[in-house]
Amino acid sequence: MPDRPTAPSRRAILAAPLALVACRGEAAALAPRADPAALKSGVPFPVGTCAMTGQLADPRWVHLATTHFSQLTPEWEMKMEYILGNDGSYRFDAPDRLAGFARDHGLRLFATTLVWYAQDSAWFKGLDRARFAREYDRYIATVAGRYRGQAVGWDVVNEAVAEDGDGLRTCLWSEALGQDGYMIRAFEQAKMADPEAVLFINDYNLENNPRKGATFLRTVERLLRAGAPIGGIGTQSHLDIEIPAGRTTAFMRDAAAFGLPIHVSELDASLNGERRLDVRSRTQKLAQQQARVTELAQAFSDLPAAQRFAFTVWGVRDTDSWLRRGARDDGQDSPLLFDAAGQTNPMFTALEAGFRS
């Protein structure tokens, strides 16, 4: 049997959630389910979520995370902001706990992130050129090396493309080591530190903004040509539910052309768009969210088996989401699979439908 199903038609993409509703009845399809079958069961690729140590003592979170998911990404405690102190010291207590939790519960560990424009360091800024490069290498070698044999993959470079998709971001790392240079170097160092891990370049808005998606893929091509050992493509998929049908499928097709494994690395789908005057009902927005999530899951499921690295949802319950913290939190947004009480949202059913179609 071929492992590559034929690509779904645009009509099938549009019809999928509707068909589901027709089959099961609208109320049944959308009603919260307290104890649904495990999301990961019967899905032929790892289904991930993210975690922070603060959640490990919450039995409801642990139940949901270990029942429905088979892979875990530390949400922030394996990043430089946690590991590297202002004096250049390293700390690994929290990331080690998360790695231990994954191991103890039979979950694959995926690690993020080694180099990110958004996380630089006052300590690095004080170093002369030669020391900067040495410490950059040492950071990657130490951190990636520590989880060698545990982490199946790393986001080596995160969010390198400019917000509007016009070129690359300038950051502490690019200024010291060159625009492509800092990325190539990071991949080379990570490869030496953990030769078995799949090394990802990861970014967001790649489907939401086709210009950014194209710049990202051109960057991947250029870095591969320069010899960077990129092993996979990460598309975060913080979905804009307003994008037209077909856009996510188109990006997935373009990304798949490299033949590399693909990771949907941080799916969430906020109900809050940019519209200034939005009179749509919550039901309408949820339907739009479901359609886009089903499309993404279907586009991923349609990849050749060897390219389906994992599909990760960025949090468990709505209230676990970064979108429900601080100034962003409107108390209403529902960007994830489970509500605050741990019952399924319609998005759960939409994801199931995409995985199984």
Ligand code: 9MR
């Ligand atoms: O959800 C993450 C949040 O808890 C952290 O405070 C923040 C900074 O580390 O990162 C958030 O995750 C981001 C991810 O690492 C990269 N893409 C965007 C995510 C949401 O901001």
